Amino acid sequence: MASAASATRSRAPSGPVKFLRSSIGAKSVMALTGLILTAFVFGHMVGNLQIFLGPEPINRYGHFLQSLGELLWLIRFVLLATLIVHIASAARLIVLNRRARPIAYVLDDSVQVTFAARTMPWTGMILLAFVVYHLAHFTLGTVQPELFSHHDELGRHDIYAMVVLGFQDWFVTAWYVVANALLALHLSHGVSSLFQSLGVTTPSLRWPLVDLAGPAVGTAVLIGNLAIPLASWLGLLELPYGAM
Ligand code: HEM
Numbered sequence: 001m002a003s004a005a006s007a008t009r010s011r012a013p014s015g016p017v018k019f020l021r022s023s024i025g026a027k028s029v030m031a032l033t034g035l036i037l038t039a040f041v042f043g044h045m046v047g048n049l050q051i052f053l054g055p056e057p058i059n060r061y062g063h064f065l066q067s068l069g070e071l072l073w074l075i076r077f078v079l080l081a082t083l084i085v086h087i088a089s090a091a092r093l094i095v096l097n098r099r100a101r102p103i104a105y106v107l108d109d110s111v112q113v114t115f116a117a118r119t120m121p122w123t124g125m126i127l128l129a130f131v132v133y134h135l136a137h138f139t140l141g142t143v144q145p146e147l148f149s150h151h152d153e154l155g156r157h158d159i160y161a162m163v164v165l166g167f168q169d170w171f172v173t174a175w176y177v178v179a180n181a182l183l184a185l186h187l188s189h190g191v192s193s194l195f196q197s198l199g200v201t202t203p204s205l206r207w208p209l210v211d212l213a214g215p216a217v218g219t220a221v222l223i224g225n226l227a228i229p230l231a232s233w234l235g236l237l238e239l240p241y242g243a244m
Pocket residue numbers: 041044048062063065066076131134135138139159163176180183225226228229
């Protein structure tokens with residue numbers, strides 16, 4: 001009996017594994033990976049906004065990224081791994097929360113949960129579908145293949161034409177608008193709560209700026225990411241190749 005008990009004890013996770021499987025561990029991992037993904041979204045948005053400067057800067061930028069070669073593949077690998085770990089820790093937290101509270105509250109006025117917080121799993125799943133679509137659209141060129149083969153006069157991939165012509169399709173534009181609005185909602189809760197998960201704020205020590213950080217990042221991403229499809233669709237960006 002004693003030896004069976006000690007065998008069970010020795011198989012029980014300990015140290016870092018125990019921490020990662022705990023609720024606090026899963027929250028910390030979700031916060032760290034969320035921070036990395038937010039930094040990518042922000043950087044990607046700033047890079048994309050160069051489209052308002054005309055075809056030259058955005059095509060040069062795209063060419064520069066492609067010229068990174070193996071480093072680009074390393075960045076892609078890190079991003080993909082970060083996304084997978086972010087989703088896995090979200091799933092772990094949902095399971096742990098269900099185990100801790102098997103019967104859902106019917107109505108609890110003492111707990112103020114915002115719409116953004118309640119919908120995090122749903123906005124997260126729709127965003128995952130958007131990322132798959134987006135990669136098929138602009139990285140693999142399978143959504144609008146006729147727009148993927150354009151090259152500018154310097155022989156570079158014509159990203160300006162691909163994006164501006166791509167958003168002439170109302171369905172594509174509408175899907176980007178919906179997905180990026182949900183991304184803004186996801187970030188508006190996620191960015192503020194990651195500070196709490198990382199211990200920067202506690203219920204007794206709140207920094208007002210931290211509460212504002214989420215909505216501020218969400219609003220910036222909303223404006224920046226919606227500007228491109230909407231400006232293209234509304235004809236505010238010059239159409240290449242004399243397209244009508
Ligand atoms: C209106 C908003 C957006 C526009 C106009 C846009 C535009 C683009 C373009 C043109 C590329 C291809 C770059 C190239 O070929 O060099 C690209 C790649 C990518 N975008 Fe976006 N993007 C938008 C929003 C997003 C969002 C919200 C996410 C993530 C949540 C995202 C994630 C990615 C990823 C992961 C890639 C692949 C990068 C690679 O090739 O390794 N994008 N995007």
